[in-house]
Amino acid sequence: MGIHVPALAAISPANRWATRAQFFCSGLIFATWGVHVPTVKAHYGLDEAQLGLAMLAAGFGALLGITRASRWIGRFGARRVAGGTGTFYALLIALLILMPGYWALLSLLAVFGMVTSVFDVAINTEAAQLESRQGIPLMSGMHGMFSLGGMAGAVSGGAALAAGLGPQRHLLLVAIVMAGAVAWSSTRMLPKIDASSTESDEGFRLPRGALVVMGVLAALGLIAEGAIYDWSVLYLQQELGAPQQQAALAYASFSAAMAAARFGGDALRARFAPAALLRTSALLAAASMTLVLWAKAPWLALVGFAGVGVGFANVVPILFAASARVPGVEPARGIAAVSAAAYLGFMVGPPVIGLLARVSSLTAALCVVVAFAIALAASSRYASAR
Incomplete structure (x- = not known):
């Protein structure tokens, strides 16, 4: 589905x-946030179930944000929404x-989840518009940047802890740098196009059909x-005895x-x-996670986590790109609808794992x-349903 864009x-x-x-x-x-899950757990004296409930609060906030995202993007444009929510998202980490x-x-964490989800829909909508207008796949590469940022955050966080930088100083440093980077980057995003050619500002609707x-x-x-x-950081620390x-x-x-x-x-x-790409990827993820749970040495578990990363890499990009191309559905609305279902799973998953860990083990x-x-x-x- 094409989008009319002014010259x-x-x-x-x-x-x-x-x-x-x-x-x-x-x-x-x-x-x-992932690096400091053990920090939060220790600081507030939480058990796995309480930590899972905290993650559930973030999930509820994310779901609430999803119901408003397409309306806000339609009214203000992806650039302004990404700049505002992304900057706030960065500052909250402190x-x-x-x-x-x-x-x-x-x-x-509820507010954290809400602004995260709106920011997520805004930048995915922007990526879908770039992909549609250029006529070439771009979504996986965009999500690759998310993963690269995740790697950089994890490595720098681990290095900061190893160097003796206090958790609060690290969180504050990340908040300041990332807030500035998000605000500056948003000024270079596509400008909002006229109302006749962009998303409507109607409220959220439940997904239907494809x-x-x-x-x-x-x-x-x-x-x-x-x-x-x-849970991966806590797993390696708690189940395999690795230092943070x-x-x-x-x-x-x-x-x-x-x-x-x-x-x-x-x-x-x-x-x-x-369908073929999803099937192969998911089977690789299943085999790699089995290796993680079987491994007794931290280095072998790290190899398994890498395999899980490869396996899950293209699941969301494939589905988000497809949701932005459903005939008769605006890109932001399609992405928001699929994101709502995805975030519902994202919301339920961590606390369920926390509860299961409490009654059995994290493994x-x-x-x-x-x-x-x-x-x-x-x-x-x-995956190719229409």
Whole structure:
């Protein structure tokens, strides 16, 4: 589905790199949260179930944000929405261990989740518009920048902890640098085009038809992917006895492999059918996560996390790009609809793993990743549903 664009709104390299920078910043900020999950757990004295509930609060906030995202993008444009929510998202990371208590932390994470989800829809809408207008696959590479940012955040976070930099100073430094980077990059994004050629500002509608199928598949992928983001560092530290600075490499290994696979993902998307690519990727993720759970040495688990990253790399890019091209559906609305289903899974996954870890072990709980990867592979034939 084409988008009418005024002649003056030509795409420049600066537009593409600005959007790539936004994805990078999003990944780095999210990785900083991942690195400091053990910090938050220790600071507030939480068990796995309480930590899972905190993640659930972030998920509820994300779901609320999704219901407003397409309206705000339609009214203000992806550039302004990304600049505002992304800057706020970056600044919130500085408050993670400054809350007066557990309930204040839940409120903070709910707001954190809300602005994260709106920022996510805004930059994915921008990427879909760039891809549509240039006529070449770009989405996987954009998500590769998210993963590269995740790797950078995990490595720099681990290095900061190893060098003795206090957690609060690290969080504040990340917040200031990322807020500036997001605000500057947003000024180089595409300008909002006229109302007749962009998204409407109607409210959120539940997905229907092909968007339901894409939403379910995205949910399966994000449940499993989110489990790695939120629990991999704690897994390596708690289950395999690695120090926190080494445990942070679990996130880095996963993100680095995912970034590499996503940078090659656009070429794969151009060559292979979505169903075949999804099936192969999901089976690789299932096998790699099995290796992680079987491994007794941290280095072998890191190899497994890298394999999981490669496996899940192109699941979301394929589905988000497809949702932006559903006939009769505006890109922001399609992405928001699939994101809503995906975030619902993302919201449920971490607390479920936390509860399972409490009644059994974190190792047993993370078997959910293997199960959902297998389910995704079995359902991959629906990736091309129309």
